[in-house]
Amino acid sequence: MSEHQPVLPDPAASRAVLIGTSSYTDPAFPALPGVENNLDDLARMLTSPHGAGLPPENCVVLHDPPDQIGVGSQITRAAAEAEDVLLVYYAGHGEMTWDKKNELCLTMRDTMPDSLRTSALRCEDLRHYLHRSRARTRVLILDCCYAARELPDTMSASSSVIEHVGVKGAYVLAAAYGKALAPAGMRNTLFTGELLRVLDEGVPAEPTMLLTLDALFREVLASLRGQGHPEPSCNHSNNAAWLALAPNAAHKIHRALQDVEARLAELDEVEARTTAACDLTIDRIKDSGLPPFVPAAPGLRQRLKALQAMAMGGRRPEEAVLGALDADVTDAGAAAERQRLRAEEPLATRHELRQRLDLYRLVAAKEGFAEEIDLRRKYDVAWNLLWVKPCDLPAAVHAVEASVQAVVRRRERKRTENQR
Template sequence: MTTTRHALIIANDRYDDQGLGQLRAPAQDAVSLAEVLGDPEVGDFDVEVLRNERVDAIRRGIERFFSEGGREDTLMLHFSCHGLKSESGSLYFAARDTEPRLLEATAVSAQFVRHCMFRTRARRTVLFLDCCYGGAFSRGASSVRAAGDVHVLESFAGEKLGGGRGWAVITASNSMEYAFEGSQLTRTAAPRPSVFTHAVVEGLTTGDADLDADGEVSLDELYEYVFDHVRQQSPHQTPGRTVDMQGDMYLAHSRRRRIVAKPVPPALRKAMEAANFYTRLGAVAELRAWMESTDLAKALGACDALEEIVQNDIRVVSDEARKALADAELRPDPVRMDFGRVPQDSETPHRPVHLLGPPLARACTPHPAPEASGWLRAEESPEGLDISVDTSRPGRLSGELLLKGVLTSEVTLHVEAEIVPAPAPLPAPEPEQPPPPPPPPSAMRRPREKTRPAEQEERERGDGRSGIHTAPEVTGVSEGAGTGQVVPEGTAEGGHPAVSDSLGTAGIPTAPGTGGGAGLHAPPKSGAAQSRPGAAATPVHATPPLREPAPVPGPARVPELSSGPAEPATRRAPVAEKSRPPVPAGTGGRERGQPPQRAPVLAGVALVLAVASVGTAARAVYKAKTAVQALHDVKGDLGQHISDSGMLPALVVSLVTAAMALLLCTLARRDLTARPRRYPASTESTTTSMVWTARLLAVPALVVGVIMAIAYPIGNSIW
């Protein structure tokens, strides 16, 4: 152990033996007490909690806790469980696996705890026992009966320690009394702290146990506070204590601010006691001004003087003094706070609370009510208070934050929140597949090889399958009828071209006045191709030949004639470029089926900003009203009240969001007008509606903001 203050909290509320009643309070006791003792600003203890442990784990934890204590350490042990008495009259503390018939082996004896306490080297040791002694004697534990009063404190009486060491034992109840859980003993009530532990936690948290207001809570002060609190809540329960210690033992720091009132000057005191009541009214006005002072001692002295006037003076003067005291009360803004729906285990949400009133009223101490101590937090901030909630446990949270000041008893701030389970995380997106690499240049040129002239393919088929020999070169080619298919020229017997009369019906044009064959020539070359003797000329077909596995042999094809000059047969037909689909006009390269998004997005953002401008304008109006009311009630400077209320930030946000909303409306409308064919009718209608709604909201908010911006400097110069 490295620090000098250590606490061990043992809480057992569940028992394996059916004869031991199940307690409700220990679970809440352990959480609340560990929190306040571990707070560096209150207890500053190093806290360890053992909850529903077996007896061997509890014994080991107690012995280690006391044996490791140093000479300068302060040790605190807290029990919250059943207390049992054996037939011999010995006191035992029940663990989770305690068997009432075998207390010596399955329970923690008070003598064992006492022995560990007296052997420790620690200078200060204190034991708190919040045990329900009567609750242990149920029907299932008939062998454990009360042979008389338990007399808890007598179990820890013994010789004095010496060596400057001291110890103390404080019990929730003595003899055979119940340690009440709340206001009832039934097992069906909802869990809540016991009366004893609740008093300990409340006295340390609020600082009310600091009876002399010296900033420290001593053991004697805590016992007196707990005794009065427990007796007030449960008259049938009487706490007890036994102490063997020299000097005071301080358990915690106090958050209470001790302010010593400064008496009013003699001249002002003389005015308060003057015979003329107008003079006394003037004294009341002067005391009111004193209460606004940042010197809290001076303000508290003025408050005491006004209380004296309220009690002793005539009604006219006392009413003015009473009104001055009422104006100095603490006023939190807001008085009700709702955090809404908050995801579980998310970042802690924070909300500010402004404290209105004079400096003396704002000198208050916040602390959560008992039902909200586990999840509600309040810290001081420059604006007043910073409120936050714990998001670790789901459910509906509702509780009170108590503000205890110097002038008022308590002011309540209601806080609500709903902690909802966090949504399941989305699956991680799959990594994008890289695009396929571009084909090599050789593969890109490969399709060009398939575009060789059709006549060459036909010539190759004829050479290898039917034995028909064709000329190696073609002197003239022409496109077929409407097909663009190139066909080779053929020759008849004797090497002269033979053209059938059917060429005219095959779609081959002829020169006028030639009788169907004039003007068509194919000069023979050396080594002209030979055709099969007696073969008739075949008509030219307009469709390209099919690549059949075994074509039927036939006569040579008639060459296609052209009226133009002949081209060499080695020239290949041009490769047709792959056509691209036309891009629709006005789409700007956008893919078909993808609607434009600019104008609808601008209109949507403008609508959101317009709604925000209306909300902030309403908040600014409310803050201005609060400042004017404070000016009427408290007087002072209007600019200071405006600054305290927080109107200026809301006003600036309202003006900026309204102006931005109108600007985005103009841009969205302009985009619709400039490109009327770009947007579908439904998109254009929706965008127009959002623009119209945003303008309807933003214009009034802008007008109200401008009026308030003009009125603020004018009113500030007047008041």
């Protein structure tokens, strides 16, 4: 990671392990239903092309693991595979041993309160897993009680658990010094819910195209502090603070890119209707004279992807280039609408001719001469031209007019005869 340059994880070279315990065997640990949603929502963000963009297979989700053994093996595997970023997340009950060493333990489904060190994941063990990773940047997110609690018995007065688990080239986010909150009725736990909100909405005041961990932490801290909730803490080393987990969705360039993407989706629908109209007319109308219709959306989308890739790399696309793309999307939509109307016109003409032919057929039937040989022959010629594809439209116009005029003349003749 280059100094002072926000960057997203390299998807192929990064790994994430998301651990969460929402239900427990021992009744001493209340259930945390929001934790399962935490895992689902965070995994969705990390694997989204609008987030970190990790392949799903590089993001392991461990919901309600029974003990620390399987968890440790998953973290060890991810630590060995990760070359760029290793992210480990935990949500659940954090418990202190409250003894001479006073360790933080991350509870699992079958954790027993009286045997935390053997039935839970010790934070000290987690630190060793992270230390052994060859990843350039390691991120640890702890959404549990006591995640940032000071331990004066084992450290200096300024030390805390987040410093204790800190590793070189790392960023640690901790939910609270004391009790972390999981309010009833909320989809997520309080801390993770705020993380997800900021990742999804972005930070308007941040000037960068990507939402760095530092910007994420500052916004979450300000939000929770403003609401009077427990305040999170962070600790980092080297340039880890410049790692981003998502684009800054609130940046005006990202909003403009999203607007163009939405308008391209609308253009897809418009061009699909135009293509269908052209295909139908070419199939049903002989020598329609329609020019070939080539959808513009695929080419425009390639241009958009190039700009999105630039933005995802932290580079700001030129507004003039983005504006030109936006204008071209507008022009393509207008052109497609004009082509669709042109394609539908021959079919509309054929429909009107059919109605006119049928109307005068009813007139002839009402007058009692519909089956006369000359009228029947003219009607059949027009009908065949209109109902057998491809329709020779000029010939059909002539044939319908001949059939109509034959009915008009025959009706006038009948009226003359009746007047005698």
